[in-house]
Amino acid sequence: MLLLPFLYPALLTLFAFTPLTTAVKPKNAILLSKVKTLTLRDNAKTSHRRVPAVPQLTCNGPGCRYYKVDVMRCTNQGSDYSSEDIQWSCTANLPEEFKLGSTDVICEGYDSKDDEYVLKGSCAVEYRLLLTEEGEAKYGKSFWDDGSGDSSVEKGMSLLFWLIFMGVLGWILYSMLQNWRDGPANHQARRGGGGGGFGGWGGWRGGGWRRTRR
Structure with missing residues (x-):
């Protein structure tokens, strides 16, 4: 009983400091909700910790044969289902024949793929290019068929x-x-043989016996 007055404060202190200790993250672990904009470049790689680095910009679809984005900027448009489920709006300078299709922002979770904290500099974008009216006039059906x-x-x-x-x-x-x-x-040979046989029975018979005797 004498230990109880000392035990309760110790337990309270332990539980009070444990969440603070586990919540501490390194400086390169960030929340996407705190990120206002992302700038991504072609031929550049992401930072990485748990998984290999990937290109910052990856183009998917037939439009990649004709053009690839050099620089893309994505702006934080707020959250959707949760505070860290961020919706992004991405823009890029494109020729008049193309426009941005779907854009998917992917980032590396710091401790796991489900970690709400992500590794700073690990975000990348997968995008598609679509044709404008000018693009349809220039490329037409070959845009979808070739390659x-x-x-x-x-x-x-x-x-x-x-x-x-x-x-x-x-x-x-x-x-x-x-x-x-x-x-x-062949036709002439058949006619010649018939003529010899028809010319005399004796000649045909004699020839036959000579072949038999030999």
Whole structure:
């Protein structure tokens, strides 16, 4: 009982300081809610701690064949479901043929992927480029068809089909040509043999016996 007056203050002190201790984060661990803007550049890599670095800007889709953003700026538009679920609005200088499509901001969680604190400098953007009216007039259908994996497969299958078709056609033509060349000679040989037999039965019979005796 004598320990109780000393035990309670000690426990209270322990519980009071424990959350403060665990809540302490390094300076490079930040909350996205505190970040007002992000500036990202092509050919630059993110900072990294738990996972490998990635490009700050990654273009997805067919538009990447024609243009890639050099610098993109994303502005914090406030939170959505939680204080750290930030909505970003991204802009970039683009040629008149293109406009920004979807933009996804991704950052590395400091201690885990679910950590609300993120590593400073680890944010990156994955984006898509869409065509404007000027782009549709300039690129048209080729924007979606050229360079895709499916299109390459289709071109390969089409080439294979035509190679097989031309091979079969060539073999048929060659066979027809050979038959045409050999046909008259065989016909004349058959006529010559018939003439000899029809000329006299004796000649045909004698020839037959000579072959038998040999």
